[in-house]
Amino acid sequence: MTSRKVQKDLMTFIMYIFGFLLLWEWLRPLEQLTDTSNIWVFLSFIFISLLLSFIGTPVIIGGCIKWVFIIAALDFLYIDEAFFQFKWVSVFITDFIESFQFVMARDWANLSNLFRSFLFFVLLWLMTYLIQYWLINRKQIFIFFFMTLVYITVLDTFTPYNAGWAIVRTVISGFAVLGMLTFFRLLDKEGIKKETNLSRKWMIPLVAMIVVSIGFGLAAPKAEPIWPDPVPYLTSYGKESGDGTGVQKIGYGLDDSSLGGPFIGDNQVVFTVEAESRHYWKVETKDVYTGKGWITSGSREVRSPFGSADQVPITSFFNRPGVETVKESSTVYSLNNNSHIVYPLGIKKIDAASFFSFELEVATEKIHSLEGDSPSPIKQYTLDYVVPRYSVTALNEASSEKNIVENNELINRYTQLPKDLPQRIQELAKEITDGKDSWFEKARELESYFSRSGYSYDQKDVAVPGDDEDYVDQFLFDTKQGYCDNFSTSMVVMARSIGIPARWVKGYTEGEYKGISESGSRMFEITNNNAHSWVEVYFPGIGWVPFEPTQGFSNSVQFNFDTASQSHDQPSVMNPEELEKDKPELKENNERQAASSEGSFKKLFVPIKNFFEVYWKWIALVIIVLAVLALIIYKIRGRWLPYYLTLRFKWTKKDENFQKAYMLLLRELERYGLHRKDGQTLRDYADYVDRFFSSREMGRLTARYEQLIYRGNLQKGSWKETKELWENLIKKTIA
Template sequence: MISRKVQKDLMTFIMYIFGFLLLWEWLRPLEQLTDTSNIGVFLLFIFTSLLLSFTGTPVLIGGCIKWVFIVVALHILYIDEAFFQFKWVFVFITDFIESFQLVFASDWVNLSNLFRSFLFFVLLWLMTYLIQYWLINRMQILIFFFMTLVYITVLDTFTPYEAGLAIVRTVISGFAVLGMLTFFRLLDKEGIKKETTLSRKWMVPLVTMIVVSVGFGLAAPKAEPIWPDPVPYLTSYGKGSGEGTGVQKIGYGLDDSSLGGPFMGDNQVIFTVEAESRHYWKVETKDVYTGKGWITSGSREVRSPFGSADQVPITSFFNSPGIEMVKESSTVYSLTNNSHIVYPLGIQKIDAASFYSYELEVDTEKIHSLEGDSPASIKQYTLDYAVPRYSVTALNEASSEENIAVNNELINRYTQLPEDLPLRIQDLAKEITDGKDSWFEKARELERYFSRSGYTYDQKDVAIPADGEDYVDQFLFDTKQGYCDNFSTSMVVMARSIGIPARWVKGYTEGEYKGISESGSRMFEITNNNAHSWVEVYFPGIGWVPFEPTQGFSNSVQFNFDTASQSHDLPPEMNPEELEKDKPELKEINEKQPVANEGSFKKFFIPIENFFEAYWKMIALSILVLAVCAFVIYRIRGRWLPYYLTWRFKWTRKDENFQKAYLLLLRELDRYGLHRKDGQTLRDYADYIDRFFSSREMGRLTARYEQLIYRGSLQKGSWMETKELWENLIKKTIA
């Protein structure tokens, strides 16, 4: 049996402890920047592995102990069955086979959490072996120490992770290990026997040096940075190249069990679409709120297969007199290897190549795409769906006692809440909906509550609930700032607390409008930044109706307000006359140029060729001079470009020019140095500009621009009313 000859004195043990601390610094950021949880289990595995190495445990016995640890840990984390019944063995085998198939298909996104955790354990096993090898065999750990410093400083620079104390801890641990390894190397080189008195004589100066150095570094005054911050440059460079930047990125993910915390934007394009109207793109729903996030009550393995010729087995709403439906279709062009379908509300049919098939997760309504029996990414598919227009009268009548009794089982499922949910959440929901009778009126009040009660949209300064703290309670009463997950989860929980069935929906917003395609459809581009969550409320006899509580986002669902009283009760942005304007009038001009025949083209080209042969030197010099002039003009564009733009739009009176002028203003403000942050809403950016220039001009312009974006039209004369505001802001960018 192979065993290790390891020094088991106090200094070697201390050296192992510092090696453990260095490895710990690699794991600390994971809880904040990724979906990884239960870090304590992985730390215990590292400690156990290093302890086995220190005690000189034979390799075979140590390996068996580590394998048992991994199996038990995975069972505790992911399996509900009793350990000694061994039913989990089949679950492990099945999960690993499916995961290896996904690995060979390069579908890394859909790997199970169990398999990911297993791979992470293997990685930690390898890292602990390397630590032992560097410490005991090579007695050199400088490279690992340097890599640890680079790792935490990069995270500190480019992510929300604050690594100030981490750098101090790493320096202390690294210098201590380096000092002890140097001592051991000197003893080996000189053939000196290790003695306690000799070790003390070396360790006391080492500890003193580390304490003095660290103390002086912390206490000394800090000079201002000599070099400018590279992050804005790198970020802008990434944008210019069309690639997303950032370490932790927003986007669609599988694990929503622990919500909260900041994220960084990601401009990677996920898919593009040609659609007749704009709407959200759904991926899946979840029904169980845990107090920290969302999970699914049923199994993801319960699936309903169907083919391209079949009707999609999803019933979003019923064929009811209370719903008017308009048939539409969209074509999706996927740019990733995701093996799932994104689809709008009212999906009916998926049209793709005949060799593709599909499976619907019954409990989440997620649609998987398959080629044979393997997950497959479909690069292009067309969706047929019905766009609903809900009757408000029917929605108000849907929550009658008779309808509720018929749908009792479904209502119980979608009104689930944790037993320890703070009571003040329900009290707040009752206060918001006081005086409203129907579910629809109450849902509308909950949806509006966030826009008039001091809640703000924020992607960076977002809290993570502590142990024993409820995610929704923290957002509603303490922080009052967050992103879509905070708003949508809070509305679902408040609706459920007063008996209204609601569920949490994940997917993407409509994305960025890119113009008109050759087929006449509207083109949209959807990136990871468009990942979003919203709310669906169930109305008996009607079906699921989307609601949008998140600040800065608007609900594209259409309502038919049957009576005048309902219409007057609406806020201005939901006036039925405006809701009819779903699509702006868009025109495309095709100009056909005459094509010359081949003979006339040759006759025209010959004198040009002779001219270039005779004067190519002069032409090259002229091009060089023009290039230099163009470069100089470009470098001083801050002095003349605002005047040009002002002159360009001075005499125009068409309201259609407002959008182009506003986008040019954003570009000039960015050039001036007033950069818009990733994920920052236009309204927040306008507040920042107005504070910088001590004015209110940008806010007024942005309000008009939002009216154009969300309603699809402007009031007549809007450009003439706002042109002076625009000119004032443009002139302020003169540099």
């Protein structure tokens, strides 16, 4: 094991000190702007890493020292147990396994602080290596110096961090390092030997220049800024007039009072489910439309408590003739820290651990999970519910005058509209539903209107209503493009404008089908991209019925067209059996069942396919890790390949192996950088190698090789005598 060749003079040591100071500037803001504490631990790691690099510690020994420091530091920060009792081993393994699962699920928010600190140590390790590489090998550090200046000035502009003195310190350190590196590059270029007097002649003017520049900069009068503060402009970028919130990130949120504006996608997994059929997942409903968005009329603090053994106090529809139901259950695996329950229409019971309880927000039908008296997320729970199938005949009869009078209070609540709602919204709703008598027929017309009238689904180019504009009016008559909030809110408002009670529902779509679970249920993965809003219309005596007006989305609700007239009047609606046939996951399941009756090859292929569908992320991760390891091993082959070649021929005694060993030596010298020119004889090349290494070993080996070439044989025992020369040259190619 050899040490790395490093310069250990005073100027090199000073360069390492300034490199440490530049790295320190990256850590200083963390304590003020984040919840990171014990910054001295990370600074100590940087100092030790640079010190090991300066003294030329062998890579393996230096790496071991750094790993021991990282483990001891993590033990000190998070476990606080005696390091040599090794209690940290089990804690580390458990924590890292859980954190890797969160990484695979892209759930960055749930990564533990221990794992975050470990990743930060790895990042600092990489940074210290880069500092050493830039300072010693490349003798260029301008990019890092420039990025440090950009980093602290951006923080100074956009955060509470005051980087006034940080900029001064960075300029001093950066100019000093740049000056010394320029000096070293000139020495190398001109082939001048470094001497103390020469170094002094360069350093004194450099120090004087830095002192004068910094002093002049601090003492000189400062002009007022000629540009306005960019922060207000940048923070307001993307906003239209009004209360728009600009570009947002898709996902479930609490505030819907100001709708509109574009959003960016987010494929972070929120939860996964094992379900018997596909359906939407509700979180809450809202009832008051303000002209800009949605709020809740009742207090969110009015809640109805219940437990796992209790019936969920939500009545979505009535168990009466006209509504057929089928019992189903689903298991939800939550991957975030939300303390609310996602549930399907027809929820009856929530089965979770006994120490959890629940509260229903009466005004919004949002279900909160609690542990004791505190909100607490549940990682796994099972839902029992009934899937409805509505009779179209019953829905058409539900909007009779008698039923409307009996439900007067509920209907008044869910037909609320702003007093200043533009009249043309109601006129459009009447025009769309002209000729339709029942609420169901009118709701179906409103639902299908958007798909035949030139409206388009768009997530980017979405307007925000101005102060004097109505959100629905702008979408219906001006822009005609938007996403689910635009479509669903517009249908609710139009339905209310003609007296049909409707409400706005928030939650998630069914998600992406992932295959069949071991229990035989279908598996779905729901991400933030599946956040969605839709419509529920109330039919007296029946209950709430979902409708889906958004372009590109399909309603999974089942209708029983039990009259001939309805089946002819609604040609665009498919029977539930036909819908089931069109579901891709059912097709895939049928294909698997068919495959089980075929040959042995297909019987073997199905479980292999299932395995890859379930574990493809882990397989991809293993492949990536192996590829990275292979790349690293290849990149550092100069450090291990000479040892391998030495061991390969160490115990070889046959003289015939000399020719093979000599050719491998030529290849290693080429890799090391000693290239043989075209037409150059072996003897000339040997002289060139010997001059480079200040030895005579290559010439002696080449003479033996020429003897073998021209005579056809070697004196017995020649390999034993020349093996030491060959090993010495091979070891010199270690880099």
